[in-house]
Amino acid sequence: MVFADLCGAVSFVISCGRWRYTRGDCGMECEMTFEIEARDPESGARVGRITTPHGAIETPAFMPVGTQGSVKALSQDDLHAIGAAIVLSNAYHLYLRPGIDIIKQAGGLHAFMNWDRALLTDSGGFQLFSLAELNKVTAEGVTFQSHIDGSRHYLTPEDVVDIQIAIGADIIMCLDECTPYPVAREAAAESMAMTVAWAERCSRRWFECEAGRHALFGIVQGSVFEDLRTECAARLAEMDFPGYAIGGVSVGETREQMVEVVAWTAPRLPEDKPRHLMGVGPPGDILEAVARGVDLFDCVMPTRNARNGSLFTSQGKLNIRNERFRRDFTPVDPACTCPVCRTYTRAYLSHLYRSGEILALRLNTLHNLYFMLEFAAAVRGAIRAGRFIEFKRSFLEACVN
Numbered sequence: 001m002v003f004a005d006l007c008g009a010v011s012f013v014i015s016c017g018r019w020r021y022t023r024g025d026c027g028m029e030c031e032m033t034f035e036i037e038a039r040d041p042e043s044g045a046r047v048g049r050i051t052t053p054h055g056a057i058e059t060p061a062f063m064p065v066g067t068q069g070s071v072k073a074l075s076q077d078d079l080h081a082i083g084a085a086i087v088l089s090n091a092y093h094l095y096l097r098p099g100i101d102i103i104k105q106a107g108g109l110h111a112f113m114n115w116d117r118a119l120l121t122d123s124g125g126f127q128l129f130s131l132a133e134l135n136k137v138t139a140e141g142v143t144f145q146s147h148i149d150g151s152r153h154y155l156t157p158e159d160v161v162d163i164q165i166a167i168g169a170d171i172i173m174c175l176d177e178c179t180p181y182p183v184a185r186e187a188a189a190e191s192m193a194m195t196v197a198w199a200e201r202c203s204r205r206w207f208e209c210e211a212g213r214h215a216l217f218g219i220v221q222g223s224v225f226e227d228l229r230t231e232c233a234a235r236l237a238e239m240d241f242p243g244y245a246i247g248g249v250s251v252g253e254t255r256e257q258m259v260e261v262v263a264w265t266a267p268r269l270p271e272d273k274p275r276h277l278m279g280v281g282p283p284g285d286i287l288e289a290v291a292r293g294v295d296l297f298d299c300v301m302p303t304r305n306a307r308n309g310s311l312f313t314s315q316g317k318l319n320i321r322n323e324r325f326r327r328d329f330t331p332v333d334p335a336c337t338c339p340v341c342r343t344y345t346r347a348y349l350s351h352l353y354r355s356g357e358i359l360a361l362r363l364n365t366l367h368n369l370y371f372m373l374e375f376a377a378a379v380r381g382a383i384r385a386g387r388f389i390e391f392k393r394s395f396l397e398a399c400v401n
Helices: 076-081 091-096 100-106 109-113 125-130 157-167 185-208 226-238 255-268 283-290 301-307 339-343 346-354 358-384 388-398
Strands: 015-017 020-023 026-029 033-039 046-052 055-059 061-063 086-090 118-122 135-137 142-145 152-155 171-173 215-220 243-246 275-277 296-298
Touching: 020 185, 033 358, 046 358, 055 061, 055 358, 061 086, 061 358, 076 358, 086 091, 091 100, 091 118, 091 125, 091 152, 091 157, 100 109, 100 157, 109 118, 118 157, 152 157, 157 171, 157 185, 185 215, 185 226, 215 226, 226 243, 226 255, 243 255, 255 283, 283 358, 283 388, 301 358, 339 358, 346 358, 358 388
Parallel strands: 061 296, 086 118, 118 171, 171 215, 215 243, 243 275, 275 296
Antiparallel strands: 015 033, 020 026, 033 046, 046 055, 135 142, 142 152
16 A cells, blocks of 8 residues: 555553553453554654564554454455454443343353454443433443333443453553533633542453453543643543553644644653553644554544445545546545455446445445555554654655545
């Protein structure tokens, strides 16, 4: 692909973390490790490797989103073929359907969905935010109404840890409260304080379960207020989680505000732990976050765009619904080596989409996720080669988000 020329430089290990955690008289070693292999001399960008019980993830990495244990329109064989090392699923949705008992009986989500690589589960905090009219939040936990059948449920931070351990994810998330945008500073401060209190409770539960096989990440909140983000990052860092996430972005704030939040937060998180920016997927936004030291990304955008006929290319987005593609017999992206671009033309994909064929959704999704995974690989190659800033500039000039 167009990114290939930036890959292949020899990497070197700078730092490595394998952590033994202690609380009172008990101790526990987290099975996840993280090592930094290379740094960009002109920014905070870094190449790393997260090692989990289900394999390694080269970072910066993009995670396909399989909310309900399935990446929409693709099989696990497809994900293997395009090189996905980790998939994100959602504890909230899996708790409601099929239910944790069924997943446990199957032997965990890895066995249930037949996926032998790493899994990360989101705690469901964002879903509780997006379904705010169906829930009530207190300091003790969240009461909510299922969006599926209207049934009532109550979950505490401890319950959310138990659910994710039962699911069997390699990386699990603390329960957090995601504030809307815009939000008053006082409300954002109260929400941030609750997120910190919940993180402490999640950490205690994680210790009680001796769940070192499942690395627990704390989530930084604080909306668009620098002092709140700084305080939250500092308080979570004191809890010494195996990793950290930046939440509460892509909820209505401007792109410039999102970049500011990352710039305030990422450098204040422990250097030897992985950092995950939740829900951010446009390549330009990923580049800005990588420049500030972020390692992991997830977003439904590539799969959602694919189902709407919007395809990513090295020259920007292409809308396969446009009339001009009906007689265009070239690949979606001549620079791309994905199975779709090697095999099919724009005209054929246009025909499939216009005809409502299921194959259109599968091929579009396969192409978009391949693009994102290759993009992440190119970013890693550029950092290793000491060319990240050059890569960032040339990519943004050629490829409009």
